[in-house]
Amino acid sequence: MRIVALEEHFAVPELVGRIDRNAIAQRGFPPPDAPWGPGRKREELRELGAARLADMDAAGITVQVLSVSGPGADLVAGEAGIALARDHNDALARTVAGHPDRYRGFAHLPMMAPAAAADELERAVSWLGFHGALINGVIGGRFLDDPAFDPILERAEALDVPLYLHPGIPPQSVRAAYYDGLPGALSYILSTAAWGWHIETAVHVLRLVLSGALDRHPRLRLIVGHMGEALPFMLARCEQTLGGEAVNHLQRSVSETILEQVWITTSGFFTVPPFLATLLTFGADRILFSVDHPFAPNSRARAFLDQLPVSPADREKIAHGNADRLLKLPS
Secondary structure, eight states, rough: OOOOOEEEEEOHHHHHSSSSSHHHEEEEEEOOTOOTTGGGGHHHHHHSSSSHHHHHHHOOOOOOEHHHSOGGGGOOOOOHHEEEEEEEEHHHHHHHHSSSTTTOOBBBBOOHHHHHHHHHHHHHHHTTTTOOEEEEEOOOTTTTTTGGGGHHHHHHHHHHHEEEOOOOOOHHHHIIIITTOOOOHHHHHTTTTTTTHHHHHHHHHHHHTTTTHHHHHOOEEEEEEEGTTTTHHHHHHHHHHHGGGGTTSSSHHHHHHHHHHHHOTTTOOOHHHHHHHHHHHOOOGGEEEEOTTTOOOOOHHHOOOOOOOOOOHHIIIIIIHHHHHTTTTOO
8 A cells, every 4th residue: 555654854964053053942942962852863864765765664654755854944034044945955855856756845944034935935846846845833933824924825825735834842932831840851842742832733723714814825725743733622612612703704614714724644643532533523535644753653653554443445545645636746
């Protein structure tokens, strides 16, 4: 069975080294040698050759759609950020060209320069053959519903490619209010993988709905990972409470908008209860397989895919069919 994984990360240390260390620390990234941060995966993130391919083969994964793991160009302003994003994308394009049947790409964008980010998205899609872009959390404390980012939404819609809304480290003010003060690494972990970034990504989607941004861009398609970032569990509650006169400015209800414009991946979530909530809320046509490599193991994700309580036809959709259609992947 062909298997496509959408939330699979890489890093180019030489390019990360061009980002100011103070900016990285201020954004909340732990020191590179911290045993709980992304630095612990630095060798796996940089490895795009035989070892990664062998791990994919062992789990039977056909294609990884690769995206940049933070810190990245979204921390760098001006021409330096634009150049950094471009160099990341060129590096990824060379990797994909070396293994076009195994790797595909999501663009990395200079989000602090939205007009340039829109242009870089177009270059990455039209010239490098990428299949959309992945955006890591809020940018300078702002979500994508901020009018400043409208050029990016407009360009993605025009190019007919999705935006993958990936979690990022919460802003410092949020970390201070909700997560700081816990023992050891717990503040960082609770603010990110354990809780915080899932909730923030759900808020990101809801803000795009409630602001009217998705009504303005009805053909824009969004992908969120981690079994929907709590949206499948909360969507009925949101529909119940976010209605009436408060949303008269919207053309559709909250749930209608999300169910029409959002796709969900399984990245990092390998238990049945959240999958069932996602399946019952979004349906098999809106679920896409992902691992979250190297932060989650390919073998465990594949075992989970094989045991999903779905029909063979729906398993094929989740494994590759939905991704092939949404991203227009060669097969």
